[in-house]
Amino acid sequence: MKAEYAPDYIGTVTKYVFVESPHMTPGELVLRAYEISEGVLIKETCFGLQVTGTSEAVDRLISEIRTFDPNHIFVKDRGFPPGDPRRCRANLGGARPGYLGHEREFRLLHYITHGLEALERGKGVPEMVPAREKKPRLDIQRLQELIDEES
Amino acid sequence: MAKVFIYPATSLILSDLVARFGHKPLGAALGIRERIQTAGIDSPPLQITPEEPKRGLKYAAVEVPSGVRGRMAIYGPLIEEAEAAVIVTDADLAFGCMGCARTDELILFSLRQSDIPILELNYPANEEEGVQFVAAIKKFLAGLPNGDEA
Numbered sequence: 001m002k003a004e005y006a007p008d009y010i011g012t013v014t015k016y017v018f019v020e021s022p023h024m025t026p027g028e029l030v031l032r033a034y035e036i037s038e039g040v041l042i043k044e045t046c047f048g049l050q051v052t053g054t055s056e057a058v059d060r061l062i063s064e065i066r067t068f069d070p071n072h073i074f075v076k077d078r079g080f081p082p083g084d085p086r087r088c089r090a091n092l093g094g095a096r097p098g099y100l101g102h103e104r105e106f107r108l109l110h111y112i113t114h115g116l117e118a119l120e121r122g123k124g125v126p127e128m129v130p131a132r133e134k135k136p137r138l139d140i141q142r143l144q145e146l147i148d149e150e151s
Numbered sequence: 152m153a154k155v156f157i158y159p160a161t162s163l164i165l166s167d168l169v170a171r172f173g174h175k176p177l178g179a180a181l182g183i184r185e186r187i188q189t190a191g192i193d194s195p196p197l198q199i200t201p202e203e204p205k206r207g208l209k210y211a212a213v214e215v216p217s218g219v220r221g222r223m224a225i226y227g228p229l230i231e232e233a234e235a236a237v238i239v240t241d242a243d244l245a246f247g248c249m250g251c252a253r254t255d256e257l258i259l260f261s262l263r264q265s266d267i268p269i270l271e272l273n274y275p276a277n278e279e280e281g282v283q284f285v286a287a288i289k290k291f292l293a294g295l296p297n298g299d300e301a
Contacts, residue, residue: 005193013184018163066171076166077176079183086196098161104244105163108274111281112164118282125286126279 009081013055017048017065018102020109021072029068036064043082047106048073050082071116074109153295156233156267158258159245160226164274165237168285172292177233182225199224211257218250219257226258235295236262237288241273268295 019029030044033051040053040061051058066073080087089096119125153174157165160179169176186198194200199221207220210227238259245255262269270291275281 003193005191005198007188007190010188012188016163074163074167075170076163077178077180077184079180079187081187084187101159101161101244102163108164108281111275111278112168112285113281114278115275115281115283115285119285119289123282125282 008084009052011054012052012081013058014050014052014078014081015058015062016045016050016076016078016102017062018074018076018106018109019048019069019072020074020106020113021069024069024072029065029073032068033061033065037061041082047102050078052081071113071120072109074112152297153234153292154232155292155295156230156236156262158236158238158255158262159242160229160258161245162239162242165239165288168288169237169292172289173297174235174292174295177229179225182229186225210261216250216253218248219253222250222254223257226254227261230258230261230265233262233265233267235267235291236269237291238262238269238271239274240271 017029017033019026026044026046026048030042030049033042033049037051038057038061040051040057043050043052051061053061062075066075082088083090085091087096087098089099154177155169155174156177157169159165160177162178166176166178183197189198191198192200203224204217204220206224207215207217207222207227210223210230211220246252247255268291270287272284272287273280275284
C-alpha cells in the first residue's frame with residue numbers, strides 16, 4: 001500500500017537571499033532581517049538566508065532586505081521549505097542538491113553587481129562583442145609536429 | 152508585469168534580474184513547490200508521481216522516455232504560461248543525467264517554437280560583459296508589456 005503524503009508549510013513561499021558584499025556578511029544580514037521579519041521564518045545559511053512565509057509577507061520582507069545593499073543582494077525562489085529532510089544536507093550528507101549550481105553562479109555575481117552599478121551611474125554600455133568563440137582545438141598536423149619534435 | 156521563463160530554470164542570476172526589473176521569473180522552483188505542497192501519494196524526493204509522465208504527453212510523444220515526460224510535466228505548463236523567455240546558452244551548470252539533458256533540449260526547442268520574445272545570451276566572463284549582460288536583460292524586459300521603457 002502506498003504511503004500518504006501530508007505536506008508541511010502549505011500555502012507558503014520560500015526564497016533564497018544571497019549576499020555577496022564587501023559591506024555586509026550573512027550574519028549581519030540575518031540580524032537585520034530578524035528585526036523586520038514579522039512572522040516570516042528566517043534561516044541563516046553560509047551564503048545568506050532563506051525566508052519562508054505567506055507570499056505577501058515574504059515579498060514585503062524581500063523588498064526591505066534588498067534596500068540594505070541593493071546591488072549585492074540577490075534573490076531567487078525555492079521549491080522546498082527550509083530543513084526539508086529530502087533536501088537538507090543534515091540528512092543527506094555532502095552538498096545540498098542544487099548547491100553546486102548556486103556556487104557556480106555565485107562566482108559571477110560580482111560581474112552582475114558591476115553591471116548594475118554601471119547602469120545606475122548611467123555609464124554607457126560597452127559595445128556588444130560577438131559571442132565568444134570556442135578555443136580552436138589542436139590541429140592534427142601541429143600535434144604531429146610536436147610529437148616529431150619530442151621524439 | 153510579464154511572466155518570463157528563465158533558462159537554466161534554476162538560475163539565481165536570471166531569477167534575480169527578472170524580479171529586480173519588475174517581472175515574474177518562471178523557474179523550476181515554482182513547479183516543484185506546487186508538487187511539494189500538494190497532498191497525495193508519498194513519492195520522494197520531488198513528489199513526481201506516475202501521473203506526471205501522463206501529463207507530459209502533452210509536450211512529448213509517447214515514445215519519449217518517461218523521465219523526459221515527467222520533467223516536462225513540470226516545465227511544460229510554465230512554458231505555456233510564459234510571455235517571454237531569457238536563455239543563457241553557455242550555462243555549463245545546466246547539465247545532468249540523460250533525462251535532464253534531453254528535457255533541456257526539449258525546453259529550448261519548445262521555447263524557440265513558441266511565438267514569445269526570447270533573449271539569448273552568454274554568462275559574463277568579465278566586468279565589461281557584466282555590464283552588457285545586465286543592460287541587455289534590462290532593455291529586453293523594459294520592452295515587454297508593463298515593463299518600464301529603458
